[in-house]
Amino acid sequence: MANMSLKKNPMPSQEPDVRNKNFEEVALGYTEEQALDEAQRCLHCKNKPCMQGCPVMVHIPDFIAEVAKGDFEAAYQIISATSALPAVCGRVCPQESQCEKYCVRGVKGEPVGIGRLERFVADWHNAHCTEAAVKPASNGHKVAVVGSGPAGLTCAGDLARKGYEVTVFEALHLAGGVLVYGIPEFRLPKSIVQKEVDGLKAMGVKVETDMVIGRVLSIDELMEEYGFEAVFIGSGAGLPMFMHIPGENLCGVYSANEFLTRINLMKAYQPGSNTPIQHGRKVAVVGGGNVAMDAARCAKRLGADVHIVYRRGKDELPARREEVEHAEEEGIIFDLLTNPTEIMGDDKGDVCGMKCIRMELGEPDASGRRRPVEIAGSEFELDVDCVIMALGTSPNPLIKSTTKGLEINKKGGIIVNEDGLTSREGVYAGGDAVTGAATVILAMGAGKTAAKAIDEQLSK
Amino acid sequence: MYRIVRREALRPTVTLLEVEAPLIAKKARPGQFIILRVDEDGERIPLTIYNADAAKGTITIIFQIVGATTEKLNHKAEGEYLQDFVGPLGKATETEGRKKVCVVGGGVGCAIAYPVAKAFHECGTEVHTVVGFKNKDLVILEEDFRAVSDVMKLMTDDGTYGEKGLVTDALKQLIEAGNTYDEVFAIGPMMMMKFVSLTTKPYGLKTIVSMSPIMIDGTGMCGGCRISVGGETKFACVDGPDFDGHQVDWDLAVKRGAMYKEFERHAYEEACNLFKQEVK
Ligand SMILES: Cc1cc2nc3c(=O)[nH]c(=O)nc-3n(C[C@H](O)[C@H](O)[C@H](O)COP(=O)(O)OP(=O)(O)OC[C@H]3O[C@@H](n4cnc5c(N)ncnc54)[C@H](O)[C@@H]3O)c2cc1C
Ligand SMILES: Cc1cc2nc3c(=O)[nH]c(=O)nc-3n(C[C@H](O)[C@H](O)[C@H](O)COP(=O)(O)OP(=O)(O)OC[C@H]3O[C@@H](n4cnc5c(N)ncnc54)[C@H](O)[C@@H]3O)c2cc1C
Ligand code: SF4
Ligand code: SF4
Ligand code: FES
Ligand SMILES: [Mg+2]
Numbered sequence: 175m176a177n178m179s180l181k182k183n184p185m186p187s188q189e190p191d192v193r194n195k196n197f198e199e200v201a202l203g204y205t206e207e208q209a210l211d212e213a214q215r216c217l218h219c220k221n222k223p224c225m226q227g228c229p230v231m232v233h234i235p236d237f238i239a240e241v242a243k244g245d246f247e248a249a250y251q252i253i254s255a256t257s258a259l260p261a262v263c264g265r266v267c268p269q270e271s272q273c274e275k276y277c278v279r280g281v282k283g284e285p286v287g288i289g290r291l292e293r294f295v296a297d298w299h300n301a302h303c304t305e306a307a308v309k310p311a312s313n314g315h316k317v318a319v320v321g322s323g324p325a326g327l328t329c330a331g332d333l334a335r336k337g338y339e340v341t342v343f344e345a346l347h348l349a350g351g352v353l354v355y356g357i358p359e360f361r362l363p364k365s366i367v368q369k370e371v372d373g374l375k376a377m378g379v380k381v382e383t384d385m386v387i388g389r390v391l392s393i394d395e396l397m398e399e400y401g402f403e404a405v406f407i408g409s410g411a412g413l414p415m416f417m418h419i420p421g422e423n424l425c426g427v428y429s430a431n432e433f434l435t436r437i438n439l440m441k442a443y444q445p446g447s448n449t450p451i452q453h454g455r456k457v458a459v460v461g462g463g464n465v466a467m468d469a470a471r472c473a474k475r476l477g478a479d480v481h482i483v484y485r486r487g488k489d490e491l492p493a494r495r496e497e498v499e500h501a502e503e504e505g506i507i508f509d510l511l512t513n514p515t516e517i518m519g520d521d522k523g524d525v526c527g528m529k530c531i532r533m534e535l536g537e538p539d540a541s542g543r544r545r546p547v548e549i550a551g552s553e554f555e556l557d558v559d560c561v562i563m564a565l566g567t568s569p570n571p572l573i574k575s576t577t578k579g580l581e582i583n584k585k586g587g588i589i590v591n592e593d594g595l596t597s598r599e600g601v602y603a604g605g606d607a608v609t610g611a612a613t614v615i616l617a618m619g620a621g622k623t624a625a626k627a628i629d630e631q632l633s634k
Numbered sequence: 635m636y637r638i639v640r641r642e643a644l645r646p647t648v649t650l651l652e653v654e655a656p657l658i659a660k661k662a663r664p665g666q667f668i669i670l671r672v673d674e675d676g677e678r679i680p681l682t683i684y685n686a687d688a689a690k691g692t693i694t695i696i697f698q699i700v701g702a703t704t705e706k707l708n709h710k711a712e713g714e715y716l717q718d719f720v721g722p723l724g725k726a727t728e729t730e731g732r733k734k735v736c737v738v739g740g741g742v743g744c745a746i747a748y749p750v751a752k753a754f755h756e757c758g759t760e761v762h763t764v765v766g767f768k769n770k771d772l773v774i775l776e777e778d779f780r781a782v783s784d785v786m787k788l789m790t791d792d793g794t795y796g797e798k799g800l801v802t803d804a805l806k807q808l809i810e811a812g813n814t815y816d817e818v819f820a821i822g823p824m825m826m827m828k829f830v831s832l833t834t835k836p837y838g839l840k841t842i843v844s845m846s847p848i849m850i851d852g853t854g855m856c857g858g859c860r861i862s863v864g865g866e867t868k869f870a871c872v873d874g875p876d877f878d879g880h881q882v883d884w885d886l887a888v889k890r891g892a893m894y895k896e897f898e899r900h901a902y903e904e905a906c907n908l909f910k911q912e913v914k
Pocket of ligand 4: 215216217218219222223224225234235276277278279286288
């Protein structure tokens with residue numbers, strides 16, 4: 175008999191007033207009992223509506239059935255048949271707009287906690303299964319992967335399993351992409367990403383850090399001089415946007431990328447770290463996505479009073495719902511329907527305030543979202559000494575500008591067909607480099623699609 | 635890991651390192667830089683490529699010991715390794731098609747000015763150089779500059795060597811003496827570059843400066859290196875480091891460069907103490 179509780183098993187978490195002062199993981203994960211209980215809530219619907227919401231079609235009811243039986247390893251094998259990074263996706267997928275959105279249990283009450291179960295299964299596997307990955311026999315083909323975010327890592331993994339000799343080239347000194355430089359430790363422990371990277375290395379994947387492709391080697395050189403038969407570009411969308419308002423270059427104005435990189439990649443949160451960062455007293459984070467929530471919660475943990483300044487309303491916040499809830503619980507203040515117009519500085523060039531204007535929602539725009547419009551005469555000043563711009567990012571033009579014949583769209587995204595093939599023969603791309611800033615699971619899916627197409631091309 | 639094949643103390647506070655980095659050596663062009671990390675957990679700092687030897691597969695850098703990381707770097711011996719070394723970053727300096735230029739270098743900025751002067755010289759350009767130092771003890775690369783200069787002025791602030799005066803004094807003299815330059819190229823402390831730009835402005839003399847704001851990734855990802863040029867925001871690591879000196883917002887650049895002074899001073903003291911303890 176199914177568990178008919180209307181509510182998901184709650185996620186055990188650190189208390190808000192404790193966790194907003196440390197960088198340890200917020201959500202602690204289900205116990206076996208909680209996982210078994212939650213798994214009982216699944217009705218094993220014949221038409222599997224939840225699966226339609228998952229970009230990589232994880233066989234959701236099947237893995238949940240194994241969890242319910244207590245065979246967690248079998249559950250893991252089902253998930254990992256279609257998903258390369260379950261421990262990551264279980265934590266960071268926007269489940270409320272994907273798998274869980276379509277769960278029938280959500281019609282009346284809460285959907286099945288699919289993401290939480292996925293995380294549980296992946297963590298269980300990582301804790302209990304220690305058998306080392308084996309290096310498959312080489313098939314003699316060489317493939318290069320540019321960028322080590324979820325797109326690149328997934329593509330590399332799928333190809334390595336088939337015997338390809340894969341080299342991943344990463345510009346930074348550490349592999350993982352946004353998973354290591356952007357998403358904070360308290361939401362995605364870096365050891366999880368490291369484990370994925372180590373797993374790839376054990377399968378024979380070479381990971382070359384400090385390699386900015388387009389500078390030190392071009393894609394053409396990789397193919398013509400180094401013998402790579404195919405290249406996958408998973409270089410992400412790393413270029414931060416600014417608002418172009420007065421005062422944006424003052425000391426104490428950061429892009430979210432810089433702020434998060436200093437904290438996560440460069441470990442500025444650890445006492446005694448070599449990386450300087452301004453410890454704002456009162457911080458404004460401009461934007462409403464996951465990036466804004468992460469920056470705000472990091473600033474809070476460094477001891478600041480933090481405001482999220484977002485020009486639309488609460489329902490329009492693009493962040494994962496859970497992150498918004500966590501941010502609220504941790505004491506982040508939301509200044510919604512508010513837009514900055516100017517950042518003010520003192521004579522030393524430090525931020526000493528931000529002028530804002532109130533907004534209201536007008537007619538829907540092209541995206542179907544109601545367009546925010548300024549309310550005349552509603553200007554006011556926010557007392558802040560640090561401003562973090564989390565307005566979005568776009569693909570870096572470096573690869574395009576150094577690769578002959580690589581076509582991009584108006585927004586800088588690399589143009590690909592349904593197999594991930596670009597306008598250049600043998601050159602594939604996927605993830606944020608193609609779509610602009612999106613999600614981990616979409617990047618992973620794109621890496622998988624390209625790996626399949628590369629295999630088909632090279633095994634012809 | 636990147637092996638140090640040669641270490642030379644040019645002056646007590648200025649050191650040269652030659653590092654094995656064959657791929658970078660093949661690609662590097664004058665005006666480009668590398669970013670290095672001395673050790674695991676180290677910060678990323680940018681340093682200009684002083685020389686690239688493609689045949690030997692090495693990159694040479696010259697740095698001044700000013701804080702914690704350069705102090706640590708200075709304690710690395712020949713045969714030891716650097717954790718990370720990435721490049722070549724930034725746009726190369728444009729050196730083609732100039733008839734006559736004046737290259738101005740200040741202090742350790744001369745390490746950056748030299749490869750540029752050399753590149754001009756190799757293009758067949760008439761090269762005048764003005765190099766300036768605080769005093770005799772800080773003079774570096776004198777012979778190198780002589781070899782690539784048609785006219786050279788060596789200045790010290792206190793007159794203990796060369797001529798007494800600032801680089802701007804010498805530059806002004808050269809201009810007033812009737813030299814017409816296609817371009818003045820200035821590299822050194824921010825204040826020096828600002829005053830060189832102010833000196834050349836009344837003459838309408840095109841002036842290129844090499845900006846050195848605080849950087850992290852060096853690939854355009856963080857925006858921390860942004861400066862304002864002609865009212866537009868630029869990321870120095872990818873749009874530069876060379877910019878039109880008459881368009882740069884100097885006050886802003888100076889303020890942003892000093893953003894972490896407090897932290898840096900503290901870190902420097904700690905690094906120095908660490909090395910003192912090791913000596914004991
Ligand atoms: C702060 C933050 C929070 C986020 N939160 C979530 C979330 O909760 N859920 C979710 O689903 N998504 C989230 N996202 C989005 C998600 O992280 C991205 O969509 C995803 O990481 C994209 O993967 P990718 O592999 O395409 O690129 P990236 O992860 O960006 O990786 C690209 C890699 O390529 C490297 N690179 C770039 N150029 C070069 C070059 N020329 N040569 C070599 N290497 C290069 C980069 O250094 C980087 O390591 C978040 C993003 C950020 C920034
Ligand atoms: C493109 C570029 C090329 C450079 N080339 C040379 C060179 O050839 N030789 C040389 O001696 N110096 C060069 N510099 C400056 C050099 O990077 C700094 O001196 C060094 O980072 C100081 O680090 P520190 O920890 O020892 O000192 P700190 O005490 O931390 O800093 C001293 C000062 O250096 C600057 N600085 C600090 N961190 C950085 C950083 N991450 N990036 C840039 N500047 C920083 C700041 O203005 C700071 O106040 C260059 C800088 C840039 C941007
Ligand atoms: S991968 Fe993401 S969308 Fe798919 S089932 Fe797992 S949590 Fe849901
Ligand atoms: S829709 Fe919900 S209840 Fe139905 S199979 Fe999927 S997870 Fe189970
Ligand atoms: S150093 Fe990060 S964008 Fe220039
Ligand atoms: Mg430093």
